[in-house]
Amino acid sequence: MFAKRLKQLRIKNKKTQEEMSNMLGITRQGYGKYENGKAEPDHETLDKIANYFGVSTDYLLGRTDSPNPDISIVYDGGPKYEDEDEREFIEQQLEQYRKMKKRMQARLEQDKKD
Incomplete structure (x- = not known):
């Protein structure tokens, strides 16, 4: 191998x-x-x-x-949640992170243009 x-x-x-x-x-x-x-x-x-x-x-x-x-x-089929509330909380946090990341990328692109 x-x-x-x-x-x-x-x-x-x-x-x-x-x-x-x-x-x-x-x-x-x-x-x-x-x-x-x-x-x-x-x-x-x-x-x-x-x-x-x-x-x-x-x-x-x-x-x-x-x-x-x-x-x-990722290779283990995803995270194992204790309950539905935990899953929902993690998904909300992930969504906030993704939005923040997009804003930061847009800001960096704008800075490059200026």
Whole structure:
């Protein structure tokens, strides 16, 4: 799973094996072994790769399908509410946040024009 996810992330981020090997401080051949499943990185290198791509080491290793633990709620089918009042409150807060975000984006766009 690690080899597959590593290659997918590299391609998605438009990086070459050479660029990745330079970032990690290893040879291109050494990096190629990671993508071919012939070698696995040590813990320090694994952390470096995860931080570089902004994903968890658990995702790289195939322990979870959530690339980022901070957004795992999306992958778990959404939040679990205690009751209907809690759900309604959270949805109201989210709606307020979205409105505020739109206003801020509009303000930033206007500032760019001025």
